[in-house]
Amino acid sequence: MSAGLVQVFFVAAGLVAVGIFAAAWRRDLTAALAGIPLMFGGAAVALVGIARFSAAGGPHLFGQGFAVLLAISALALVALGIGISGREGSR
């Protein structure tokens, strides 16, 4: 049994599609926000896969570094969205 870049891309594609589905399908906007980390995670999986299987020459860990930045960005965007939506008991 082995895994390669194609399998990684399948997982990444599934994750991005599920994230878009969550963001589009959810009626509640704060629930739709949870699709953002999924989309970013899909992109990060693809980048880490490229760094693992296909990166040659130059900074070969660029995909991993970008994946770290994507994870932090996802958390920041969720925090901003939840903060803008406000607390439930305020009205």
Place this chain on the structure above:
Amino acid sequence: MDSLHAIGFYVSSGVLLAGALGVALLPGRGQRGAALGVAGLGLAGVFLFLSAGFAAGIALLCYAGAALLVAAPQYRSVENVASATWRQLGAIGAAGLLALLAYSAFRGDFASATFYGGAFGVAALGRLMFAHDALAVEAVALLGLVALAGATAAWRARERGR
């Protein structure tokens, strides 16, 4: 990639996609938050079995934080103004994108290279992020700062208006 790593990758991928589907389909906030935490765990596993241990740790922390935020009971619901037709079109578009990406992955001809990094690669990643890509790291740090400050300001403004 040897068999042990491949099995770990597939199991982690299953956990990741199951958690992601839970985020998309489960009804309650707590359930969605738990599903996002499970997805974060699966994502960290995928990173770990792809020899990206440092990224796995960061992803685990960030997704745990996002899961706690999503599961928090304090925020109110904001209804989407888009009609059901548009939401259905978005869902169909997501399915079409999945088909397109899967076809591209299946038919693509990708270069392959030998991976020389270690299981974690913290030192090399640190050199990359703080020397080669320092500007990108600073931009994301600024985004994090603006997001947290904006979230706090919005939260406090609502509290003051109560």
